[in-house]
Amino acid sequence: MRKFKFFIDFDKEEKWLNEMAKKGxxxxxxxxxxxxxxxxxxxxxIIKIDFRRFKNQADFIDYITLFEDSGWKHVSGSxxxxxxxxxxxxxxxxxxxFSDQLSKAGKYKRLSEMFIELGLCYVPIFAALVATDAIDIAALFHPxxxxxxxxxxxxxxxxFWKAFLFETPFVIFRTLSWLFIPIMILLYFTFGYKAQMLFEKHKNQ
Structure with missing residues (x-):
């Protein structure tokens, strides 16, 4: 069975996964x-979640082994x-x-940094597309x-109606393609901010 959900709060995600286990x-x-x-x-x-990315496979294997030696099986993640x-x-x-609250809070800090990095990666791409007129910002405000x-x-x-209705689907597609990058930038920065707030919340508990 497959389910799609999106979480920023790992505590809520853990709770949901544990409740799913209770349901079979x-x-x-x-x-x-x-x-x-x-x-x-x-x-x-009991399912718990950490957030870490590794530069090489050896470090990842050492990380998993450390947890397995402590009685925790790695279920998912790469x-x-x-x-x-x-x-x-x-x-x-x-x-x-996690052995302490600051370590537990750290996963949100790493999550926030990842989202901010992704958002920043899109900024120069969007700027280049605007500078080369591949995206016409003015047209978005004048449909x-x-x-x-x-x-x-x-x-x-x-x-008029024949021409208008024929072109409208192409206009919608073109508009959505132009808006994709700024929407992604906004979402990544929003998710990064929310993860940072969760870091501050857990750090101060």
């Missing part, structure tokens, strides 16, 4: 396409995915993968300029 859905994997579950017996389990999911398998292990049919606004009656 074992968490198997997380990707950009959502969460993959397998039907199983209801289970009172060297560059960021989010790392662990399931408690040793009943004698501590109920959290008539988005229509390229010569003399369209001087047409009347059926001739």
């Amino acid at each position: 859905y074992q968490f198997l994997h997380k990707s950009i396409f959502g969460y993959t579950f397998q039907e199983s017996e209801p289970e009172n389990t 060297k560059g995915s960021g989010a790392q999911y662990f399931k408690k398998i040793d009943p004698n292990a501590h109920d959290d993968i 008539k300029q988005l229509y390229l049919t010569k003399g369209l606004w001087d047409m009347t009656g059926g001739e």
Whole structure:
């Protein structure tokens, strides 16, 4: 079974995954396409999430091994995915993968930095597209300029509506393609801000 959800707050995500386990859905994997579950017996389990990216596979393996030696199985996550999911398998292990509140808060700091980095990557691309007129900012504020049919606004009656309705889907597609990058910049910065606020909240608890 596959479910798609989006979380910034890891605590809420952990709670949801643990509730799914109680309903008989074992968490198997997380990707950009959502969460993959397998039907199983209801289970009172503890899943915790860290956020780390690694430059090389060796460091990633050492990281996983450290947790497994502490009674936590690595369920999902890769060297560059960021989010790392662990399931408690040793009943004698501590109920959290973090030893102190500052370490727990640190995952939100790393998440915030990732979102800000992604947003900043899009800024020069957007600026270059605007500078080369690949994106016409002025046209976005004057919708008539988005229509390229010569003399369209001087047409009347059926001739106008035929030309207008024919071109409108292309205008919508062109507008959405132009807005994609600024929307992504806004979303990444927004997510980065929210993650930073969660860092401050957990750091001060």
